[in-house]
Amino acid sequence: MTARPTAFVNARLVDPASGWDGPGALLVKNGKIADVIQGAAPEGLSDDVETIDAAGAMLAPGLIDLRVKTGEPGAEPKETLKSAALAAAAGGVTSIVVQPDTDPAVDDPATVDFILRRARDIELVHVYPAGAATKGLKGERMAEIGLMRDAGCLYVTDADRPIVNSKVFRRLLSYAKGFGVLVAHRPADPWLSAGAAATEGEFAGRMGLASVPPAAEKIMLERDLALAELTGARLLVDQVTTACALESLERGKARGVAATATTSINHLSFNEVDIGDYRTFLKFDPPVRGEDDRQATIEALATGLIDIVVSAHAPAPAEDKRLPYDEAAPGAVGLQTLLPALLAFHHEGRIPLIDLMRTVTSRPAELLGLSAGRLAKGAPADLVLCDLAAPMVVDLADLKSKSKNSPFDGRRLQGVVRLTLVDGRVVYRAD
């Protein structure tokens, strides 16, 4: 909360927006980035500047995670906005977009306003609501998209529930386009997906798990792309996780459909064999895929076909996870592990650091029209300082979320967040 200007020196600045990955310094004043010096260290800083020696650690824009679930309102024992915000801060995530599938659903301007007010009171990271696309997330009638936009929602979505009725979805896209509102949609054929806990294939067959073929994702994505093309609306494809759907996405983008695609860190990091002896922490929605699909997803991230990586943070308390696999709740917490898990592809030498960081900073910022997500003079001082090389072992006890359902439990990762700033305020500092 200091009003003194702060200078970060000896940092490895990683700024995807400008394409700079190299040594430098950065000055924070009045909650904004006051100066960015690429290369040589600044000289002659005035005495009232607090200087932080980054010692070569990465200084990057704070992460923007556009798919986060909490339990507020309605299921606060799972996760509150505050506990999610604490987890975000500890993970170097400075902006989160919370999903509307709460109880009650965020499907009117008053609930949007409620979330924004709660977030202001918490004063940690930026919390933005996504509004419901349809009333009560029922997929039948449009929610008040224009009013919710004016109240401050960043996009509309029915979260995990596909909007099955194609006529409803077409009208939704057309209407939202008129208001410049982005529509997110989960590509999943509801009938093929019904009751499934795993991805169809040899593994699920042997384990006796009800499963869904990867084609279920492709089928719905093809519809969504066709309707986006028809209406000219912007579409946010909510998690592409299979090779066959990626083919569709590639073709759609090539013919100019205004589609932006996300995938989750879980689908980049795990495959179905990780389920092992029915580990319910590996139960996600969409389900964890086979290794071929995982590799295709990583490849699509490397080529830029997939634009954005989300944590798909979905808290589920022990009582919802300590159940037989088919009865357990899907989802995994991920705010705190998103950055180190993503860095694995940098450490493997598979994807350049700046490209990885783009998927969680400047790309989502551009999509949502946020001024954050870049290291530029005048931008909000939403920053993460991360020691890239530092090893860590994920320990559930260290997670700030109220729910501890992390599939990364016990995993060795590299990249420790030292400091997180939001509007120049320190919201997390490693011990």
Place this chain on the structure above:
Amino acid sequence: MSAPAPGLNEVLGRTFPFPKRHFLSVMDLNPVEVGDLLDLADGFVALNRQTSKKLDLLKGRTLMNLFFENSTRTQSSFELAGKRLGADVVNMSPRSSSISKGETLIDTAVTLNAMQPDLLVVRHASSGAASLLAQKVSCSVINAGDGQHEHPTQALLDALSMRRAFGRIAGLRVAICGDVLHSRVARSNVALLQMLGAEVRLVGPPTLMPAEADRWGSAVFHDLRKGIEGCDVVMMLRLQLERMDGVLAPSQREYFRFFGLDREKLACAAPHVKVMHPGPMNRGVEIDSDVADDLSVSLIQDQVEMGVAARMAVLAALSARLDND
């Protein structure tokens, strides 16, 4: 006073170390252990045919039957197996008790575990349920069927029936026919029979076959006649009737026409073929009564008898380990 009870090794006539604490999956076993279990079960078959059927190998031990799905057959088989070995047997049917009041599977198991049973026999509609319980309780857990995953004692009793009928299992050609997709019996049998050297085939319409079943090491057939050609054993699986109402097969009559086992189709199998079924049967759907009731080809009654003996063998082996603790 009676003479001291014979131990497991006396029953078997040699030492038999069984290192497992639970009996959850065929995948946990090796061929030597299976052979020993079958030998032991053979001994219990003889015992069960005597007037006095009772041993006290499990004297003082408590066996709990915890059946979340109804099954008269398997539950009474385990009950008899436990009682004949001298255990105290308690049957719990959570359907009518606290589980329906919102208590979770784990809560129920932990509660029952606190009553200090030695052996917990579990059947549950979810794959992996028995394994989940085994992680949370201190007694031995026996999987009596978990969802569509495994039913290892059924595979053991089927192997026992086959070994007694043919004198061996290695080299037998076995066709498993019908609803393989939903069948835990099929999954356990494929694993166990392959381990013992049998050639296993899977036969059924594509809608009832798991994805990539051809990678299980078994040839997959969609034509019953071709599938059972030259087979020593034809094992029919139970088909739930509601799955045949246009959902996975168009109708019962169409299913029976193409996949029901009758005399005429059975003629494609080896001349000495034996027919098996885990029961309960849908007569006229997956199997014709004419075949099912012909004791010269049908092992179905034998399977029920072998069930008690095979379960006695499993209980005895697990409790022998308890003695060593």
